[in-house]
Amino acid sequence: MRKARDWLPGLLLVLPSIILIGIFVYGLIGWNFQLSLTDKHLPGPKPGEFVGLDNYVALWELKRWTDSVWNLVVFTVVFLGGAMLLGFVLALLLDKPIRGEMTFRTVYLFPMAVSFIATGIVWRWLMASDSAAGLNGLFGAVGLGALVDGQTWWRDPETGMVAMALPAIWQLAGYVMALFLAGFRGVSEDLREAGRVDGATEWQVYRHVVLPQLRPVLMVAIVIMGHMSLKVFDLIVAVAGNSTVAEVPAVYMWKMVFDVRDPAFGASIASHLLLAVAVLVIPYLVWNMRNERDSS
Amino acid sequence: MRAGWKAVGAAALAGVLMATGCSGGGGGDDAGKKVEIFSWWTGGGEEAGLNALIEKFEKDTDYTVENAAVAGGSGTNAQAKLQARLEAQDPPESFQGHAGKELQENIEAGYLEPLTDFYKDEGLNDVLPKELTEQSSTDGEVYSVPVGVHRSNVLWFNPKVLEEAGIEKPPETTEDFIKALKAVKDETDAAPITLGVQWTADHLLENVLLAELGQEGYQALWQEDADWDSPEVTKALEDFEEISGYAETKGGDWQEAAQAVVDGDAAFNVMGDWAAGYFVNDLKKKDGEDFGYVAYPDTDGTYLWLADTFTLPVGAKNSEGTMEWLKLVSSKEGQDLFNPIKGSIPARTDADPEKYDGYLKWALGEWSDAKLAGSYWHGVSATNRQKDSIDNAVGNFLSDKDPDALQKGLVEAAKNP
Incomplete structure (x- = not known):
């Protein structure tokens, strides 16, 4: 057995954060799950009765819930796909030593520094029905005005959530670019040279030498973007306010808790969100830990 | 190579930091002579x-007042904060x-x-209209004291x-109204009527319902055995479909939609009477020249009302102070002080008409002998849950334009109020 002197100071050092995280993160997660299993549908001191998974079952029977989940799926697919693709292309372009690389990198990264609320408000104007300004004005100016027909983009029942993903792509494509660029730079130049010596074209170098080594970056990007997308709230509210057509689970949860004041129902939506994020994050963490163990 | 992965790690960390937020909380105060008044009145006439x-x-x-007003989101931020304080049994006065x-x-x-005894x-x-107290009571008890009244059923026009x-x-x-909407559409470049964010459609719906069902029929919708499946409601929803079909939906909240009328870009807008203060004070428009107003068609003589009130929370540290505050806000003097500045009319029927001009003068005249119907969107007639369900049905209607589905949604919303 090791002497206390060896492990005690280290433990004492991290103990405060273990306790705080234990209470404020895991404790509250536990409390939320407990709440979601009760019938506490009113605020107030009276505790609820245990009802098992009733709230979860009730939720899936609501068209409103399945609608909001569908909205989120559309948003996530378009946002993830768009940001990854655009970020990847930007990184590819900047990977070549070009003049003013620093400037481009900074410019593409800047939107990330803006809060989703500010982005949302600007894009609400850009996507507004006004045919003289914003995106509609742009389409009109190039003679494609008939295509948009003076519509508010995000209000369209079919394609509204696709439009809603545009500001998110705009905001985070630069971040994906930074991730990929760091990934590209992490691939040793020797390997690329070796490929070129063997007669590979530039495209083949990327396809067969660089890309296979980017898996960690891809994973990081998907996990980070994915969990942001699942929790999306501020962007939606800033663009659409409280609109049914753009309702996603996080907005629905907020309305249940603060408008309707139904803690148990809101908690069951929160649990769904946490589980959805966990499904994304936990495999990544496991994969990450296994990798680290292998490499040490 | 290692340095490269560190960069990935750093970028990843930056993303996580960005994705998380943090917020702070407030503290409590000592009792004594302090009266804490909680509201969401942080700007314009409300604050003044x-x-x-x-x-x-x-x-x-x-007593000294601690003004605990919380800004933002037309009261939603304040509601969240208030709920947390009530839950923690730390209510304001x-x-x-x-x-x-x-x-x-x-x-x-x-x-x-309950404040029933305070009323007595x-x-x-x-001095308060009997219907006002009745319509805001729960099981025969009244829990808040009105300081000012707003009207929902106002048709603003250019x-x-x-x-x-x-x-x-x-x-x-309603028939003339629909004809007028068509005339504007055919004869001018202006929008016949404007809507803003989703709740402005809820606001229009309560007006259409009142117009078709009348004061008694409308009030009956909020009783326990309400019949939302009736042909009258069906007719109202057909009107709603037709009227909202003429609407141009603006991007912003209610202000943008209302502004279109005074700017000459639209003929009509249905909005509560807080729009009057916005037109005159914020937009510097002239009553009678840039805009006019009448009761929403078929609702003349009825006041679709909502009221700002103050409460007495259980466990308020200084409830004598609360009582003094409630005495002031319910007094003739207090109401005649507050309402001309805020742009609402006093709930009391014995107010001094000299203190009100422009729109408010007209409104005060209407109030004194109007029948009363409680606005559902602005909190009088519907519980928060029913209101939220109605809003969801209205939101779906705006997408699918299906009045049958809307009626089903409204029936459903009434089942679990």
Whole structure:
């Protein structure tokens, strides 16, 4: 057995954060799950009765819930796909030593520094029905005005959530670019040279030498973007306010808790969100830990 | 190579930091002579009116007021904060809220003291309209004291656009209204009617329902055995479909939609009477020239009302101070001080008409002998849950334009209020 002197100071050092995280993160997660299993549908001191998974079952029977989940799926697919693709292309372009690389990198990264609320408000104007300004004005100016027909983009029942993903792509494509660029730079130049010596074209170098080594970056990007997308709230509210057509689970949860004041129902939506994020994050963490163990 | 992965790690960390937020909380205060008044009145006439009340209160009594107003989101931020404080049994001495069922959960949770005796002691039953107190009561008890009243059923119009469309006088019936909308669409470039964010459609719906069902029929919708499946409701929803079909939906909240009327870009807008203050004070427009107003068609003589009220929370540290505050806000003096500044009319029927001009003068005249119907969207008639369900049905209607589905949604919403 090791002497206390060896492990005690280290433990004492991290103990405060273990306790705080234990209470404020895991404790509250536990409390939320407990709440979601009760019938506490009113605020107030009276505790609820245990009802098992009733709230979860009730939720899936609501068209409103399945609608909001569908909205989120559309948003996530378009946002993830768009940001990854655009970020990847930007990184590819900047990977070549070009003049003013620093400037481009900074410019593409800047939107990330803006809060989703500010982005949302600007894009609400850009996507507004006004045919003289914003995106509609742009389409009109190039003679494609008939295509948009003076519509508010995000209000369209079919394609509204696709439009809603545009500001998110705009905001985070630069971040994906930074991730990929760091990934590209992490691939040793020797390997690329070796490929070129063997007669590979530039495209083949990327396809067969660089890309296979980017898996960690891809994973990081998907996990980070994915969990942001699942929790999306501020962007939606800033663009659409409280609109049914753009309702996603996080907005629905907020309305249940603060408008309707139904803690148990809101908690069951929160649990769904946490589980959805966990499904994304936990495999990544496991994969990450296994990798680290292998490499040490 | 290692350095490269570090960069990935750093970028990843930056993303996580960005994705998380943090927020701080407030603290409590000592009791004594301090009266904490909680509201979401942080700007414009609302704030000025509240400050005038506070100033008078501090002069007339030896209490000091702590103004705990929370800004933002037309009260939603304040609601969240308030709920947390009520839950923690740390209530303010009084908080602002709309009269009626909006307070229902707080009443059921046991957060509010009944004020029925206060009404009796202060003689409020003689000076407040009987229907007002009835419609804001729960099981025969009343839980808040009104300071000012707003009207929901006001049709705002632009006289010049109406003239251009060949409409001689503002419409008085739904039939005329729909004809007028068509005339504007055919004869002018202006939008016949405007809507803003989703709740403005809820607001229009309560007006259409009142117009078709009348005061009694509308009030019956909010009773326990309400019949939302009736042919009258079907007819109202057909009107709603037709009227909203003429609407141009603006991007912003209600302001942008209302502004289109005074700017001459639209003929009509249906909005509560807070729009009057916005037109005159913020946009510097002239009553009668840039805009006019009538009761929403087929609702003349009925006041679709909502009221700002103050409450007495259970466990307020200084409830004597609360009582003093409630005495002031329910007094003739207090109401005549507050309402002209805020842009609402006093709930009391014995107010001094000299203090009100422009729109408010007209409104005060209408109030004194109007029948009353409680606004559902602004908290009088519907519980928060029913209101939320109705809003969801209206939101779906705006996408699918299906009045049958809307009616089903409304029936459903009434089942679990």
